[in-house]
Amino acid sequence: MDKIEQANKTKKNKKRNRLIYRTSILTVLFGALLFALISNLMADDETLDVGDKAPDFQLTHLNGGQSETIRLGDLKGKGVMLNFWATYCEPCEREMPYMETLYPEYKQKGVEIIAVSVDATELVIDKFVEQYGLSFPVLHDNNSLVMDAYGIRPLPTTFFIDENGVIVERVMGELTLENLEGYLQKIEPS
Amino acid sequence: MNEIKCESCGFLNSAGTSICNKCGMPLDKENDSKLLNMRYDGRAIRSKTKNTSIVDKIWNFFSSIKIGVTLIAIALIASAVGTILPQSMYIPTNVVAEEHYRDRYGLAGQIYYQLGFHELYSSWWYLILIALIGISIFIVSLDRGIPLYKALKNQNPKRHIHFLKRQKLFNQYDQYSQEDLDKLVTNIKKRRYKIFEKDGHILAEKGRFSRWGPYVNHAGLIIFLIGTLLRFVPFMYVDEFVWVREGETAIIPGTSQQYYVENQEFIFETYGNDEEDAKFSEILSQQNSAIPKHFETKAVIYEDVSEGVIGSEPELEEVASGEIIVNKPIQFGGFALYQDSYQLNEFQSMSFKLHETTDENEASIVEFTVDLTNPDSVYTFENGFRIELDQYYPDYILDDDGTPRSQTNYPRNPAFVFFVYPPGESDPEASFLAIGQNIDGTGENTYKLGLTNFDVRDVSGLNVTKDLTLPVIGLGAFIFMIGVIQGMYWQHRRIWIHPAQGKLFIASHTNKNWYGMTNEFEKIITNTKFSMLQDQEKVTKDN
Numbered sequence: 001m002d003k004i005e006q007a008n009k010t011k012k013n014k015k016r017n018r019l020i021y022r023t024s025i026l027t028v029l030f031g032a033l034l035f036a037l038i039s040n041l042m043a044d045d046e047t048l049d050v051g052d053k054a055p056d057f058q059l060t061h062l063n064g065g066q067s068e069t070i071r072l073g074d075l076k077g078k079g080v081m082l083n084f085w086a087t088y089c090e091p092c093e094r095e096m097p098y099m100e101t102l103y104p105e106y107k108q109k110g111v112e113i114i115a116v117s118v119d120a121t122e123l124v125i126d127k128f129v130e131q132y133g134l135s136f137p138v139l140h141d142n143n144s145l146v147m148d149a150y151g152i153r154p155l156p157t158t159f160f161i162d163e164n165g166v167i168v169e170r171v172m173g174e175l176t177l178e179n180l181e182g183y184l185q186k187i188e189p190s
Numbered sequence: 191m192n193e194i195k196c197e198s199c200g201f202l203n204s205a206g207t208s209i210c211n212k213c214g215m216p217l218d219k220e221n222d223s224k225l226l227n228m229r230y231d232g233r234a235i236r237s238k239t240k241n242t243s244i245v246d247k248i249w250n251f252f253s254s255i256k257i258g259v260t261l262i263a264i265a266l267i268a269s270a271v272g273t274i275l276p277q278s279m280y281i282p283t284n285v286v287a288e289e290h291y292r293d294r295y296g297l298a299g300q301i302y303y304q305l306g307f308h309e310l311y312s313s314w315w316y317l318i319l320i321a322l323i324g325i326s327i328f329i330v331s332l333d334r335g336i337p338l339y340k341a342l343k344n345q346n347p348k349r350h351i352h353f354l355k356r357q358k359l360f361n362q363y364d365q366y367s368q369e370d371l372d373k374l375v376t377n378i379k380k381r382r383y384k385i386f387e388k389d390g391h392i393l394a395e396k397g398r399f400s401r402w403g404p405y406v407n408h409a410g411l412i413i414f415l416i417g418t419l420l421r422f423v424p425f426m427y428v429d430e431f432v433w434v435r436e437g438e439t440a441i442i443p444g445t446s447q448q449y450y451v452e453n454q455e456f457i458f459e460t461y462g463n464d465e466e467d468a469k470f471s472e473i474l475s476q477q478n479s480a481i482p483k484h485f486e487t488k489a490v491i492y493e494d495v496s497e498g499v500i501g502s503e504p505e506l507e508e509v510a511s512g513e514i515i516v517n518k519p520i521q522f523g524g525f526a527l528y529q530d531s532y533q534l535n536e537f538q539s540m541s542f543k544l545h546e547t548t549d550e551n552e553a554s555i556v557e558f559t560v561d562l563t564n565p566d567s568v569y570t571f572e573n574g575f576r577i578e579l580d581q582y583y584p585d586y587i588l589d590d591d592g593t594p595r596s597q598t599n600y601p602r603n604p605a606f607v608f609f610v611y612p613p614g615e616s617d618p619e620a621s622f623l624a625i626g627q628n629i630d631g632t633g634e635n636t637y638k639l640g641l642t643n644f645d646v647r648d649v650s651g652l653n654v655t656k657d658l659t660l661p662v663i664g665l666g667a668f669i670f671m672i673g674v675i676q677g678m679y680w681q682h683r684r685i686w687i688h689p690a691q692g693k694l695f696i697a698s699h700t701n702k703n704w705y706g707m708t709n710e711f712e713k714i715i716t717n718t719k720f721s722m723l724q725d726q727e728k729v730t731k732d733n
Contacts, residue, residue: 015242018246019243019245019246022245022246022249023245025328025329025332026245026248026249029324029325029328029329030325032321032324032416032419033318033321033322033325035419036317036321036419036422037314037317037318037321039419039422039423040312040314040317040422041314042422055500056499056500057499057500057501058499058500058501058502059501069501071499073499086599087596088584088585088595088596088597088598088599090589090595118599119599120563120584120599120600121562121563121564121565121582121584122564123564123565123566123567123579123582124582124583124584124596126567127580127581127582141501143440143441144440144441145441145447145500145501146500146501148441148443148447149446149447149500
């Protein structure tokens with residue numbers, strides 16, 4: 001009887017060891033697969049995504065008059081809509097009036113709209129701002145530094161940043177008046 | 191599945207075993223008359239054990255060679271399909287991929303795009319496929335390699351007589367002398383076999399390490415695959431592109447705003463300008479356009495050492511300078527800049543003069559130059575004239591509504607709307623100028639603007655690369671190659687000598703190259719009275 005018990009015991013042990021051994025190897029292998037998959041998806045849309053801290057930057061303010069530069073870090077406590085655009089980009093042009101419409105209301109609620117132009121020449125931006133009568137700050141990213149830091153590919157790309165400087169929403173492509181308002185409500189400081 | 195008890199020695203073999211692990215008795219009774227299957231030395235493949243848990247089921251799935259081969263076949267077919275239409279990185283950059291595939295290739299193109307074949311090699315499902323192949327290779331190797339290792343490590347020199355009888359090369363010697371046998375063993379030793387002996391039974395073996403070839407090779411493959419996965423780790427791999435205009439300093443993408451490149455000069459040479467090109471004159475005369483011979487960028491690399499926030503004035507320190515020529519990159523901080531492409535003669539500035547519309551000699555009233563990268567908006571002159579640049583379109587087109595606009599940032603096709611204010615006037619005259627166009631706003635302008643001169647410059651396209659995965663990939667490829675050589679150029683050969691009742695039985699096995707084995711055995715029996723082993727496969731065929 002003893003012998004059979006012994007045999008059963010070793011068999012059980014063997015089985016348990018096999019389970020541990022196989023489970024750990026499969027975990028490592030599928031872990032590697034998952035890592036590859038996630039990094040691949042991340043690589044697709046470059047550096048910044050929802051939940052990340054928005055990198056600080058400062059740029060020249062083209063239509064402000066009073067202050068020379070605007071620094072994102074100085075806007076702590078406010079929600080910030082950060083719009084990357086260019087004059088030659090038609091969808092950017094279409095969404096500008098929506099931003100202008102909603103700006104006064106949301107500025108009072110503590111949301112700042114900042115449009116960063118990646119145009120090469122200041123003149124074309126000036127003319128554009130004049131043509132549309134834009135009152136929110138329009139900044140010129142002359143050396144594409146901020147564009148590089150934010151990993152901008154398609155234009156327009158818009159980040160909605162909450163009062164703590166965390167990206168709440170990232171929109172690639174054109175905004176409509178309705179969804180713009182929805183996003184702005186999301187970043188209203190509480 | 192139960193354990194199999196060997197009828198000869200009573201040893202309990204695990205299920206799936208075809209040759210008794212202890213005495214070598216064949217356990218596959220149904221094939222009694224056939225040659226023995228020597229794969230994995232008759233050991234049970236690990237996975238063929240009982241399926242109990244989900245873990246075992248997953249394990250067994252990947253352990254199947256059939257599954258592995260199927261995965262490889264799917265990957266091969268998918269890779270081939272990915273080459274039918276160009277990948278999205280090779281289509282023009284100024285088009286939307288979805289529209290491009292639809293317009294250019296019709297419905298097939300649309301399906302191709304929807305299934306993700308346009309970015310096949312980085313698509314999630316292709317990646318999963320490759321990773322599954324890696325997992326399959328790993329598990330298949332473990333499941334077969336470990337039992338094989340154990341079987342070969344614990345070989346019993348004394349094998350059951352049926353084991354010998356069912357080998358491909360076998361012979362039975364009814365009469366032999368001990369002296370002759372000693373001579374035979376000496377000959378075997380001379381051929382660098384290792385001899386193992388037990389109770390007068392002899393096992394001679396050589397080249398066992400060649401059996402590990404496939405497993406070494408698989409280990410190399412897995413390291414290779416890991417190397418390719420490391421490409422997705424941001425600091426390990428960078429592949430970016432930057433356009434730099436002559437005289438400009440641009441930020442190098444992919445370097446986290448750390449490095450800048452200045453294009454001091456772009457040099458472009460074509461064939462036919464040198465005396466040494468005379469030999470090509472005939473073929474050159476048949477060409478419609480010049481053939482590029484050499485192009486290079488004289489570049490300076492700077493590092494931004496300022497601590498300031500992004501967008502603040504950078505503090506640039508030179509870290510490298512020199513020529514970037516095709517295949518001769520400039521290197522700095524782990525990065526390399528390669529000469530990739532160019533755009534010749536992009537407009538840099540344009541000069542205009544103002545004259546009276548009616549003046550046939552077009553005598554200039556004022557002259558001025560517009561810097562196309564940073565144009566001034568107002569030009570004032572001592573004689574009281576003032577010219578305003580009202581609109582500037584660097585890359586002018588008329589859109590669908592007929593309104594002028596710029597389609598890119600770059601002055602490839604500049605167009606202007608000028609307001610001319612004659613002295614004392616507050617109402618301007620408008621003129622529209624573009625390449626090949628000079629339109630008078632009202633048709634009644636007193637003054638006319640004309641292009642007098644322009645400057646152009648070249649734009650150099652540079653490829654930014656960094657690849658820390660190459661050493662890993664190289665190591666994987668090297669180990670892979672070692673495994674291939676190990677398995678290809680050596681063979682695992684064994685000879686069993688089995689004395690029984692005054693008779694001698696000899697059998698031999700090799701994992702490949704039976705011809706070589708036969709030749710070697712012929713050399714072994716020289717100077718002895720032993721006759722050659724019989725090829726039992728041949729004998730049965732001949733009968």
